[in-house]
Amino acid sequence: MALPLDVRDLSTTLFTRRGEMKAVDGLSLSVGAGETVALVGESGCGKSLSALSIMRLLPDPPARIVGGEVLLNGRDLVVLPEEGMLDIRGQEIGMIFQDPMSSLNPVATVEKQIAEVLMTHTELGRGQARVRAHELLELVGMPDAGRRLDAYPHQLSGGMCQRVVIAMAIACSPSVLIADEPTTALDVTVQAQVLALLKKLQADAGMAMVFITHDLGVVAETADRVVVMYAGRKVEEATVDELFETPLHPYTAGLIGATPVPGAARAERLADIPGMVPPLNALPQGCAFAPRCPRVMARCRQERPKLTQPAPGRLVACFAAERG
Amino acid sequence: MAGELASPAASRRPTGGGSSRRIAALRLLRRRLIQAVPLMLGVVVINFCLIQMAPGSFLELMTAENQVSDPATIELLRKTYGLDDPVWLQLVKYIWALVQFDFGFSYRQNRPVIDAISDHLPATLLLMVSSITLALAVGVAAGVVASMKVRTFWDSLVSVAAMFFFAAPGFWLGIMLIVLFSVKLGWLPVGGMMTIGGVGGGATGAGGVLDVLHHLILPTLALGLFYAAIYTRVMRSSMLEVAQLDFVRTARAKGLSRNQVTIGHVLRNALLPVVTILGVQMGTVLAGSVVIESVFSWPGVGSLLFDSVSSRNYPVVLGIMVLGSLVVIAANIAVDLVYMWLDPRIEIR
Numbered sequence: 001m002a003l004p005l006d007v008r009d010l011s012t013t014l015f016t017r018r019g020e021m022k023a024v025d026g027l028s029l030s031v032g033a034g035e036t037v038a039l040v041g042e043s044g045c046g047k048s049l050s051a052l053s054i055m056r057l058l059p060d061p062p063a064r065i066v067g068g069e070v071l072l073n074g075r076d077l078v079v080l081p082e083e084g085m086l087d088i089r090g091q092e093i094g095m096i097f098q099d100p101m102s103s104l105n106p107v108a109t110v111e112k113q114i115a116e117v118l119m120t121h122t123e124l125g126r127g128q129a130r131v132r133a134h135e136l137l138e139l140v141g142m143p144d145a146g147r148r149l150d151a152y153p154h155q156l157s158g159g160m161c162q163r164v165v166i167a168m169a170i171a172c173s174p175s176v177l178i179a180d181e182p183t184t185a186l187d188v189t190v191q192a193q194v195l196a197l198l199k200k201l202q203a204d205a206g207m208a209m210v211f212i213t214h215d216l217g218v219v220a221e222t223a224d225r226v227v228v229m230y231a232g233r234k235v236e237e238a239t240v241d242e243l244f245e246t247p248l249h250p251y252t253a254g255l256i257g258a259t260p261v262p263g264a265a266r267a268e269r270l271a272d273i274p275g276m277v278p279p280l281n282a283l284p285q286g287c288a289f290a291p292r293c294p295r296v297m298a299r300c301r302q303e304r305p306k307l308t309q310p311a312p313g314r315l316v317a318c319f320a321a322e323r324g
Numbered sequence: 325m326a327g328e329l330a331s332p333a334a335s336r337r338p339t340g341g342g343s344s345r346r347i348a349a350l351r352l353l354r355r356r357l358i359q360a361v362p363l364m365l366g367v368v369v370i371n372f373c374l375i376q377m378a379p380g381s382f383l384e385l386m387t388a389e390n391q392v393s394d395p396a397t398i399e400l401l402r403k404t405y406g407l408d409d410p411v412w413l414q415l416v417k418y419i420w421a422l423v424q425f426d427f428g429f430s431y432r433q434n435r436p437v438i439d440a441i442s443d444h445l446p447a448t449l450l451l452m453v454s455s456i457t458l459a460l461a462v463g464v465a466a467g468v469v470a471s472m473k474v475r476t477f478w479d480s481l482v483s484v485a486a487m488f489f490f491a492a493p494g495f496w497l498g499i500m501l502i503v504l505f506s507v508k509l510g511w512l513p514v515g516g517m518m519t520i521g522g523v524g525g526g527a528t529g530a531g532g533v534l535d536v537l538h539h540l541i542l543p544t545l546a547l548g549l550f551y552a553a554i555y556t557r558v559m560r561s562s563m564l565e566v567a568q569l570d571f572v573r574t575a576r577a578k579g580l581s582r583n584q585v586t587i588g589h590v591l592r593n594a595l596l597p598v599v600t601i602l603g604v605q606m607g608t609v610l611a612g613s614v615v616i617e618s619v620f621s622w623p624g625v626g627s628l629l630f631d632s633v634s635s636r637n638y639p640v641v642l643g644i645m646v647l648g649s650l651v652v653i654a655a656n657i658a659v660d661l662v663y664m665w666l667d668p669r670i671e672i673r
Contacts, residue, residue, distance in 0.1 A: 095574075103571055
């Protein structure tokens with residue numbers, strides 16, 4: 001049986017006046033039913049553009065998918081005409097965005113925004129859609145759901161807005177859910193609630209989930225597998241336990257080192273990764289991480305490392321890791 | 325206008341629903357009506373003083389025209405029209421009369437000012453309403469088209485047309501429209517509000533309505549296209565700006581088509597700036613109609629104002645100023661209510 005989501009060698013390029021930038025470069029990503037794959041990396045490493053590429057929601061111009069396949073239950077979305085994508089979005093793939101407050105239309109009621117998905121993809125009429133919207137709000141744990149139907153987004157808190165966005169995303173029971181930093185804009189306590197909600201919904205419906213985040217704490221809590229991205233490329237892939245136990249790529253190790261650990265000695269300073277993600281139009285010739293890498297070798301500056309499989313289910317693109 | 329409109333984030337009450345918004349609208353209405361009182365008073369005082377500063381009085385013209393030179397008669401007239409009182413007392417008396425809806429007496433028409441004006445006001449209101457309707461319909465539609473076809477031939481066409489109608493003076497545009505549609509093509513009447521001695525000349529019945537509409541087309545175009553040009557520009561940029569916002573991406577992620585997203589989500593948010601400038605421009609629409617009325621011999625207050633100024637018929641001039649201000653204030657209140665209806669984030673402090 002085909003996987004719910006199987007991305008193969010996906011490449012997205014930004015065509016700008018300053019030149020072409022490979023924002024997503026040969027990304028492969030497969031997610032099974034009920035599985036959560038976290039897409040991790042710093043800002044600007046291509047996580048969100050990967051998600052938007054899967055949804056075919058890229059701002060065009062400047063961004064365009066230039067290669068690869070996005071197989072949704074075996075069907076390639078990259079070659080699908082736009083009308084075909086309309087049936088996919090919201091129905092087979094649900095998406096949750098980073099800032100819940102700005103993700104909702106400020107001049108439409110909660111009910112209207114949820115009912116809209118239902119009425120687009122199902123046969124439900126206005127009245128039935130309202131009933132279903134009420135059920136969905138209760139499903140996502142909206143307090144006082146009945147009264148919130150007629151509320152406007154500005155009358156809700158950030159956490160409540162995110163519940164509305166989640167309700168919209170799962171309204172048509174999609175097989176794939178893409179969550180693009182769904183908790184970044186929320187308070188820590190609300191973050192935990194929203195994560196627990198997403199996990200529960202996913203377990204109940206057996207959805208495949210792509211979870212985009214830069215927060216490794218969230219990764220440890222939600223993901224089964226982790227894909228680490230750097231400058232548009234996948235640099236490491238592993239199960240969540242393996243990744244935290246033995247990170248192979250120096251970048252992954254750096255990310256983990258930069259995450260505070262509760263109970264660690266106070267005097268110990270958090271490690272950081274020196275420098276910044278290079279601009280996509282000025283990537284170095286060899287490994288994109290080489291200028292910031294503590295284990296850099298002469299070869300890293302000449303040649304771009306390919307993904308290798310040091311152990312079953314693990315992938316890494318690093319010469320230093322290959323040598324061990 | 326946005327004076328007492330609270331900032332969007334000011335209230336985060338978990339209430340929704342129509343009834344609370346209706347109450348808020350009524351509170352806004354009450355507040356604006358109360359505010360209108362000192363505003364009107366200011367309008368009356370300033371206009372009264374302006375007219376006092378104008379040289380001469382209608383009495384001079386009146387006596388000259390009727391060749392009255394007897395000082396006793398002039399003195400009697402002066403008393404009759406209350407011109408022997410000190411200026412401040414005249415003002416107080418005028419305000420007191422206004423409160424009772426008495427706008428004074430027009431010696432020229434030999435009837436109360438209010439009667440003279442109410443003969444002409446409906447024509448002006450009709451022209452204003454039709455022009456604003458045209459401007460909104462054309463401006464919003466053209467702005468939406470331009471934004472959806474941004475940086476294409478259609479976008480450029482709309483921009484050039486908007487630039488043209490923005491730059492063209494109303495009186496010139498009016499004359500050109502007359503030359504084209506009335507003189508060359510003979511499709512539309514040159515001026516006036518109805519055909520003299522025509523079919524339905526009594527302005528009643530369907531024939532009369534059609535006749536008036538027929539006469540209304542050119543003045544509406546001449547007055548409305550300027551505002552249509554402004555709304556087109558504002559709407560285009562507003563649509564493009566709103567289209568960049570996050571909730572539009574959310575709407576697309578729901579599987580809505582481009583048209584559904586544009587009409588259902590972008591349009592209503594993009595309308596807000598158009599409504600804002602609409603309120604600001606109400607006064608200039610009224611002022612613009614004065615010019616257009618004289619081009620098309622439209623029997624509105626514009627022509628009455630022009631006649632009255634040239635005959636120093638100051639009670640009528642003052643009356644038109646006061647009633648015009650009332651129209652503008654009422655229109656602004658209406659715009660505020662529309663704005664509130666469009667944007668639920670607006671609540672009164």
